[in-house]
Amino acid sequence: xxxxxxxxxxxxxxxxxxxxxxxxxxxxxxxxxxxxxxxxxxxxxxxxxxxxxxxxxxxxxxxxxxxxxxxxxxxxxxxxxxxxxxxxxxxxxxxxxxxxxxxxxxxxxxxxxxxxxxxxxxxxxxxxxxxxxxxxxxxxxxxxxxxxxxxxxxxxxxxxxxxxxxxxxxxxxxxxxxxxxxxxxxxxxxxxxxxxxxxxxxxxxxxxxxxxxxxxxxxxxxxxxxxxxxxx
Numbered sequence: 001x002x003x004x005x006x007x008x009x010x011x012x013x014x015x016x017x018x019x020x021x022x023x024x025x026x027x028x029x030x031x032x033x034x035x036x037x038x039x040x041x042x043x044x045x046x047x048x049x050x051x052x053x054x055x056x057x058x059x060x061x062x063x064x065x066x067x068x069x070x071x072x073x074x075x076x077x078x079x080x081x082x083x084x085x086x087x088x089x090x091x092x093x094x095x096x097x098x099x100x101x102x103x104x105x106x107x108x109x110x111x112x113x114x115x116x117x118x119x120x121x122x123x124x125x126x127x128x129x130x131x132x133x134x135x136x137x138x139x140x141x142x143x144x145x146x147x148x149x150x151x152x153x154x155x156x157x158x159x160x161x162x163x164x165x166x167x168x169x170x171x172x173x174x175x176x177x178x179x180x181x182x183x184x185x186x187x188x189x190x191x192x193x194x195x196x197x198x199x200x201x202x203x204x205x206x207x208x209x210x211x212x213x214x215x216x217x218x219x220x221x222x223x224x225x226x227x228x229x230x231x232x
Contacts, residue, residue, distance in 0.1 A: 020227040021082040021214055022181050024163060024201050025066050025188065028075040035072035040065030040198075042213045051213055051220025062211040063162070063202035068188060073197040077188040081179045082161050082201070085150030091123045092171040094146045096191045107193070108142075115140040121192040141208060145192020148173060148185045157205050157212075158225070164200040165191050 027035035040057035041050035041064060048059045057065060068077045098105035098121060108122035117124040124142040143149075146166040152158045167189030179185070190197040203225060205212040214225035 021158070021161070021203065021225050022080070022227055024080055024082045024161075025068070025199055026078040026080055027068065028072050028077065035068040035077060037067045037069055040067065041215055042211070044211055044213045049219050051215040051217030053217065053219040063164070063200045064214070065198050065200055066188075067196065067198040070197065073188055077197075077199075079148075079163050079166060079185045079188060079199055081150060081181055081183045081185055083150070083152050083155050083158060084178070084180050085152040085155075085161070087148060087173050087175055087177045087179065088128075088151045088160070089125050089141065089143070089147065089149040090171055090173055090175065091143065091146050092166070092169060092186070094121060094123065094168060094191045096146070096168040096189045098145075098190060098192065098194055104191075113142060117142070121145055143192070145194060146171065146186065146189065147192075150179065150185075158203065159207055159210065160204040162200075162202040162204065164202075165189055165194045165198060167191065 023032040026032060040061065041052065041054070043050060043056040043059055043061050046060040048055060050056050095102045095104035104121050106120040108117070108120040112119055113122070113124060115124060116126045121144050122142050125140050127139050143164065145164060146168060147162060147164045148166065148171060149160055149162045151160045163185055166186035168191055170187035170189065172184060173179070188197055188199050203212050203214045204210050213220055216222060216224035
């Protein structure tokens, strides 16, 4: 399982109190978990151990992978907002179903990466509101495949959540749109650097691409960031 997150070049901001996240996928039968093959847990600190003291799907993985059955993907597994927020980044036009003999299934050349760049399975943002006061022109973020990033205000420690590898053409949103918990963001796909359909879900606590593990366990956090319904 390959799963690529953001290439980040600057970050900022901080929050205080605890936050609770709703489950970010909905199976075709309306249930939250019934269509999942497995959940791949994060390894934020790169020690090859998850919060539950198990080995992650990939060392240093910064997000949670929700991996549903192929049959359920064909019936459309919905990706929904885990908390109220505003759409700050999105992409909906990348090829879905990599790897394949398609130009959007190849890695981008590092020499070409720049604000607004789209090449291979990578697309980069333009400098925007999050770059105010930054002296470096390299204040931008790059993602793999189709994605939605929500910024969460007044949600305690939660700054943003990112939803990656979405199905092409499935994102019904616009930049700056406000969404509520459970609102549709897109469908589970396999766009970008991905070998099978899944949702790569990241939680950013203190700023853009400041990933945090939302799960609790003996080898991790004392308290989960999930709501009581979805806690470990």
